[in-house]
Amino acid sequence: MSKFLKVTAATALSLCIAAPAYAEKLGLGRAALPEEIAAWDKDVSPNGEGLPEGSGDALVGEEVFAEKCASCHGDFAEGVDNWPKLAGGADTLADKDPLKTVGSYWPYLSTTWDYVNRSMPFGDAQTLTNDEVYAIVAYILYSNDLIEDDFVLSKETFLEVEMPNASGFILDDRLTSEAHFVGDACMSDCKDEVKITKHVVFKGDPNSPDDPVSESAGEAAQDAATAEDEAKAEDAPKAEEAAVVEAAALDAELVKAGEKVFKKCKACHQVGEGAKARTGPVLNGVVGAKLGHVENFKYSKTMLSMGEEGVVWNEANLAEFLKKPRSFVSKTKMSFAGLKKEDDIKAVTEYLKSFSE
Ligand code: HEC
Ligand code: HEC
Numbered sequence: 220m221s222k223f224l225k226v227t228a229a230t231a232l233s234l235c236i237a238a239p240a241y242a243e244k245l246g247l248g249r250a251a252l253p254e255e256i257a258a259w260d261k262d263v264s265p266n267g268e269g270l271p272e273g274s275g276d277a278l279v280g281e282e283v284f285a286e287k288c289a290s291c292h293g294d295f296a297e298g299v300d301n302w303p304k305l306a307g308g309a310d311t312l313a314d315k316d317p318l319k320t321v322g323s324y325w326p327y328l329s330t331t332w333d334y335v336n337r338s339m340p341f342g343d344a345q346t347l348t349n350d351e352v353y354a355i356v357a358y359i360l361y362s363n364d365l366i367e368d369d370f371v372l373s374k375e376t377f378l379e380v381e382m383p384n385a386s387g388f389i390l391d392d393r394l395t396s397e398a399h400f401v402g403d404a405c406m407s408d409c410k411d412e413v414k415i416t417k418h419v420v421f422k423g424d425p426n427s428p429d430d431p432v433s434e435s436a437g438e439a440a441q442d443a444a445t446a447e448d449e450a451k452a453e454d455a456p457k458a459e460e461a462a463v464v465e466a467a468a469l470d471a472e473l474v475k476a477g478e479k480v481f482k483k484c485k486a487c488h489q490v491g492e493g494a495k496a497r498t499g500p501v502l503n504g505v506v507g508a509k510l511g512h513v514e515n516f517k518y519s520k521t522m523l524s525m526g527e528e529g530v531v532w533n534e535a536n537l538a539e540f541l542k543k544p545r546s547f548v549s550k551t552k553m554s555f556a557g558l559k560k561e562d563d564i565k566a567v568t569e570y571l572k573s574f575s576e
Contacts, residue, residue: 261336265327267377274373275354277361283351284358287340296362306362309383322363326385328377332356396554399486399498469573477570480563487553490574499553503574505532510548519552537571538564 263269285294291302298304308318317323321331336352338344347355357372360380370376481490487499494501500513510526511518518526525548530536540547541564543557558564 263329263333263336265329267329267374270329270332270374270377271349272374273349273353274371275350275352275357276371277354277357277366277368279350280354280356280358280361283347284355287343287347288355291341296359305359309363312384312387320363321359322365322383324384324387326382326388328356328360328380328382331359332377335359395498403495403497470569473566473569474573476562477566477568477573480558480567481570483558484555484567487555490571502571505574506534506537506568506572508532510536517552519548519550521548521550522552534568537568541567 261269284292284296288296289299291299292305293299293302296304296306303320304318305321308320308323311317311323312319325331332352335355336345336347336349340346353372357366357370360366360370360372361368365380365383366372372380481488484499484502487497488502489495489497490502494503496513496516500511500516500518505512508531510530510532511522512526532540536547538561541558544551544553544555558567
């Protein structure tokens with residue numbers, strides 16, 4: 220909502236600047252007045268930006284609340300009938316039936332200020348003075364046991380209030396973190412028939428990484444993903460095989476073992492002829508190459524600058540990276556926990572060596 224309003228305010232501002240020329244040419248409209256722009260541009264940000272002058276405490280707030288809000292939200296903000304409750308619900312968010320209120324759920328106090336200022340009292344919105352809004356918000360906080368009754372809420376003290384659920388929200392990064400699930404989705408003339416090749420069953424506690432049962436279940440999940448990959452790339456595997464045969468100087472058994480380990484990488488990386496970048500770059504010819512050598516792949520800054528400094532993917536560097544990606548290349552975009560077993564690292568390195576460019 221606030222983004223929309225900001226854009227609107229910015230648009231209004233640009234119209235205001237551009238208006239005289241248009242108005243003259245078309246004989247239409249007039250420039251927006253500063254107070255008209257101000258009436259739009261009233262959103263408050265989580266850091267308190269946009270808050271007006273004014274102040275209020277819970278005692279004053281209680282009176283205003285009783286007069287203008289209590290008929291629906293209750294004398295103590297506990298809610299009347301089915302009108303929303305504005306207080307209570309502390310520590311219920313993990314329950315089956317959580318009570319989500321300003322106190323228990325809302326991460327930013329600015330939302331409360333903005334909401335009350337913009338849309339309450341219901342049916343009579345935008346009739347409150349700034350002092351009344353400060354006082355009411357203080358009263359709602361007080362009703363949630365979040366401030367003492369002598370706390371004066373204002374622009375200056377706004378950030379002193381700690382909202383219990385401030386860290387309860389995360390940014391939705393699925394568009395990038397799960398891009399590999401949607402990357403090559405078939406949208407037309409797809410296969411008529413889809414066969415389910417494997418099922419994943421979680422027998423143990425899936426949250427425990429040390430649970431051997433869930434580990435094998437995790438592997439089954441990866442197998443399933445791989446089976447899907449292979450089904451999709453039905454015409455590609457021949458090229459992969461050919462490349463493996465060509466590289467005669469390699470330890471064939473180790474390459475084979477590495478191919479298995481590479482299943483863990485396949486969600487993001489491809490190798491062989493016709494390989495395409497997915498979440499991660501194509502890994503053909505990576506052994507011996509500089510870090511971040513694939514053109515047009517959007518590497519992290521660190522990966523690129525290490526490459527520019529001349530760091531190459533020799534076996535030692537690869538081993539360190541694959542063991543703990545984040546410690547070898549800080550802030551790397553490769554969100555992979557790392558390979559625990561040295562043997563796996565050796566094997567997958569040998570496998571990668573078998574794909575020259
Ligand atoms: C006539 C009944 C009524 C009155 C009076 C009223 N509200 Fe509301 N309030 C509502 C309704 C209905 C909603 C839910 C609106 C929605 O979800 O779109 C609401 C929602 C809210 C919310 C958001 C609650 C949530 O968790 O989503 C706050 C905060 C709020 N009101 C504060 C106030 C304040 C402060 C006043 C007095 C200045 C006030 N209200 C007066 C009916 C009322
Ligand atoms: C979740 C996705 C993901 C998985 C799984 C993954 N990688 Fe990566 N990998 C990436 C991304 C993204 C980059 C680019 C990193 C950067 O720019 O910092 C990368 C970079 C690399 C590089 C450097 C490439 C270059 O051109 O410099 C190597 C080598 C590599 N990965 C190997 C592996 C191996 C081997 C595995 C499996 C054991 C693996 N990765 C698993 C996403 C992944």
